[in-house]
Amino acid sequence: MGKKVEVWAAVLSLIWGLLYLLAAMEYPMGESGSPGPGLMPCLLGLIYMGLSAYLLVANLSGKKIGSADQGTESLRLKPLWRLITILTAYLVAILPLGFAFSTFLAILFMSRLMGLEGWVKPTVLSFVTVILAHLLFVVALDVPLPLGAIWEKAKG
Amino acid sequence: MIEGLLSGLHGVLDPRNFLAVVMGCLVGTIVGVLPGIGPTGTMALLLPLTYALGPTAGMIMLAGIWYGAQYGGSTTSILVNLPGEAASVVTTLDGYQMARQGKAGTALAIAAIGSFVAGTLGVVGLTLFAPPLANAALSFGPPEFFWIAILGLLVLSNLSGRSTPKALLMATLGVILATVGMDPISGRPRFSMGSSSLFGGFDFVPVTMGLFGVAEILYSSAERVKSWEVMKVRFRDLYPNREDFRRSAAPILRGGVVGFLVGLIPGPAAVMSSFVSYGLERRLSRHPEKFGHGAIEGVAGPESANNAATAGGLVPLLALGLPFAPPTAVLLGGLMIHGVVPGPLLMQQHPELFWGVIASMYIGNCILLILNLPLVGVFASITRVRPAIVNPTVLILCVIGAYAVNNSIFDVWVMWAFGLLGFLMRRLGFEAAPLVLGLVLGKMLENSFRQSMVILEGDIWGFWARPISSTLMVLAILALVMPPVIRIFLQSRPKHTS
Numbered sequence: 095m096g097k098k099v100e101v102w103a104a105v106l107s108l109i110w111g112l113l114y115l116l117a118a119m120e121y122p123m124g125e126s127g128s129p130g131p132g133l134m135p136c137l138l139g140l141i142y143m144g145l146s147a148y149l150l151v152a153n154l155s156g157k158k159i160g161s162a163d164q165g166t167e168s169l170r171l172k173p174l175w176r177l178i179t180i181l182t183a184y185l186v187a188i189l190p191l192g193f194a195f196s197t198f199l200a201i202l203f204m205s206r207l208m209g210l211e212g213w214v215k216p217t218v219l220s221f222v223t224v225i226l227a228h229l230l231f232v233v234a235l236d237v238p239l240p241l242g243a244i245w246e247k248a249k250g
Numbered sequence: 251m252i253e254g255l256l257s258g259l260h261g262v263l264d265p266r267n268f269l270a271v272v273m274g275c276l277v278g279t280i281v282g283v284l285p286g287i288g289p290t291g292t293m294a295l296l297l298p299l300t301y302a303l304g305p306t307a308g309m310i311m312l313a314g315i316w317y318g319a320q321y322g323g324s325t326t327s328i329l330v331n332l333p334g335e336a337a338s339v340v341t342t343l344d345g346y347q348m349a350r351q352g353k354a355g356t357a358l359a360i361a362a363i364g365s366f367v368a369g370t371l372g373v374v375g376l377t378l379f380a381p382p383l384a385n386a387a388l389s390f391g392p393p394e395f396f397w398i399a400i401l402g403l404l405v406l407s408n409l410s411g412r413s414t415p416k417a418l419l420m421a422t423l424g425v426i427l428a429t430v431g432m433d434p435i436s437g438r439p440r441f442s443m444g445s446s447s448l449f450g451g452f453d454f455v456p457v458t459m460g461l462f463g464v465a466e467i468l469y470s471s472a473e474r475v476k477s478w479e480v481m482k483v484r485f486r487d488l489y490p491n492r493e494d495f496r497r498s499a500a501p502i503l504r505g506g507v508v509g510f511l512v513g514l515i516p517g518p519a520a521v522m523s524s525f526v527s528y529g530l531e532r533r534l535s536r537h538p539e540k541f542g543h544g545a546i547e548g549v550a551g552p553e554s555a556n557n558a559a560t561a562g563g564l565v566p567l568l569a570l571g572l573p574f575a576p577p578t579a580v581l582l583g584g585l586m587i588h589g590v591v592p593g594p595l596l597m598q599q600h601p602e603l604f605w606g607v608i609a610s611m612y613i614g615n616c617i618l619l620i621l622n623l624p625l626v627g628v629f630a631s632i633t634r635v636r637p638a639i640v641n642p643t644v645l646i647l648c649v650i651g652a653y654a655v656n657n658s659i660f661d662v663w664v665m666w667a668f669g670l671l672g673f674l675m676r677r678l679g680f681e682a683a684p685l686v687l688g689l690v691l692g693k694m695l696e697n698s699f700r701q702s703m704v705i706l707e708g709d710i711w712g713f714w715a716r717p718i719s720s721t722l723m724v725l726a727i728l729a730l731v732m733p734p735v736i737r738i739f740l741q742s743r744p745k746h747t748s
Contacts, residue, residue: 103678107419114426117441126708131433131440134696138426145419152415174472178670181645185662188649197649201642208471208638223643227650235302237654 104150115139192242258605270307274314282322289319291462298651305588310610324361337520337556344548361553368506368554372561383569387594392701397722399695404729424688447660456652456665461682464669498550505554513562520556527555576683
């Protein structure tokens with residue numbers, strides 16, 4: 095993890111802290127004997143900005159502050175991006191397609207991405223997981239998992 | 251105390267609670283065996299299940315996962331040279347060497363017996379120490395609670411991360427996230443950006459699941475997969491001889507005491523205690539040169555210490571409502587989602603929960619001994635289950651768990667966002683535990699501060715006038731100031747000697 099990234103992270107953190115502080119100042123501060131809803135957020139915003147500024151200055155001056163994870167350079171980013179894409183698509187699909195169908199597809203592709211060979215094993219894993227999840231959460235624990243807009247429309 | 255403990259034992263024998271102990275111990279052992287997702291992440295993943303179990307059974311199960319993972323962690327350390335749990339890292343030094351010398355069964359048996367003895371000793375300590383501490387804390391008012399929250403945030407930030415400023419930044423971010431939603435005093439929504447889903451603030455469950463569960467899986471999917479070979483162990487090998495017992499007895503007892511005491515100190519107690527115990531045993535040994543080459547004391551001491559530490563870590567949580575380690579922060583959050591306010595009043599307001607958790611640990615330790623001795627081969631074979639099967643299943647559990655909190659897809663998106671944030675945080679060297687603690691303690695911190703200011707009529711120096719409040723304030727200042735002072739002192743020492 096390069097120093098440049100850590101500097102940018104500190105800059106973004108500082109900007110975020112400033113935005114939070116500005117938003118906090120919109121709320122009434124109250125009085126010392128009766129603090130309002132804006133006082134604590136303002137104090138927190140200032141502390142957050144102070145800590146972010148410290149990290150920024152320390153990074154710029156080359157001081158080592160709790161180094162990032164060791165060996166991160168050897169991370170494989172391609173499967174990571176694919177996993178992020180599959181999961182995002184899965185979350186988008188849950189409401190229209192329903193839990194069962196979208197979960198089946200998500201596990202199918204995720205398990206293949208993570209190294210489960212062929213189509214038979216991933217299909218069996220997806221099928222078994224969906225059935226077990228349905229039995230545990232819907233039947234046993236009464237969690238109303240989404241049926242899917244398409245399915246509900248078809249049911250009328 | 252005896253009456254409370256007996257009623258707790260009676261409560262644990264209720265089928266629901268007993269099932270929770272067994273489930274917690276079983277899941278904890280599996281999690282301890284499996285490298286990757288640790289007890290904190292698993293506890294976070296299973297938080298939604300506590301809705302169905304109720305607060306007592308839920309907490310019994312979550313605590314079982316924590317101390318169960320300490321048992322399981324030794325299995326892969328000894329058989330594969332791969333610690334399933336951070337607290338078992340030190341066990342690889344001598345445990346794996348013993349396995350290579352054909353004494354894997356002995357090492358596993360001593361680790362399990364030591365864990366049982368020290369774990370039980372730790373629970374005895376918890377039984378003796380937690381109630382008087384809780385009684386002493388009954389006189390606490392809002393100023394004291396404010397400083398308790400500050401102290402908790404500072405000490406965990408100092409000890410849980412590689413960098414104090416980064417950990418403090420995360421703790422502040424956690425408190426900031428706790429300000430989102432309805433202001434509890436004026437009833438005015440804050441930072442909700444017009445979204446009704448944010449009126450209630452960020453739910454603890456999806457945030458924790460994202461930071462611990464999803465982030466971990468994202469990380470492991472990007473890591474290069476390593477393969478390992480598991481040594482086979484036969485049931486008849488699990489019998490240490492008289493000499494093994496003689497050499498292990500004192501390290502087990504010392505490990506129990508050391509572990510419990512380290513557990514009382516803020517920080518990753520289980521990990522610290524195992525290293526402290528290893529160092530102590532090596533120092534006390536007549537043959538320190540044998541350490542690292544298969545010394546049984548190097549397995550007995552640390553494995554005992556990390557179990558006793560979990561009981562020690564529960565003392566400040568149950569008595570004061572102070573989580574000193576990441577798993578206790580999840581336990582605290584678990585109590586709060588059930589509307590149970592942890593702290594000095596817990597023993598009086600929810601005796602069934604307070605004593606139920608303590609009593610369940612006596613039974614849990616027995617269950618773990620039964621599980622870990624004869625079934626050690628079965629648990630070791632779990633390491634052969636491929637991440638391609640485990641990871642997608644855990645991700646789906648995260649999604650359902652987050653959805654089940656409010657039956658809302660919004661919480662699932664929150665979990666996903668915090669999963670990505672957790673991944674980035676890890677890449678940049680930020681710890682998730684202080685953020686979670688900040689989120690958990692944030693509301694208490696703000697409410698107690700505002701109530702204090704009303705009680706003290708706006709006089710900020712009034713915090714000094716109250717003895718307990720001023721003591722806690724001094725401790726908080728020391729927690730902030732002492733680590734850098736000690737670091738500077740230690741850095742300057744070699745210069746003097748040279």
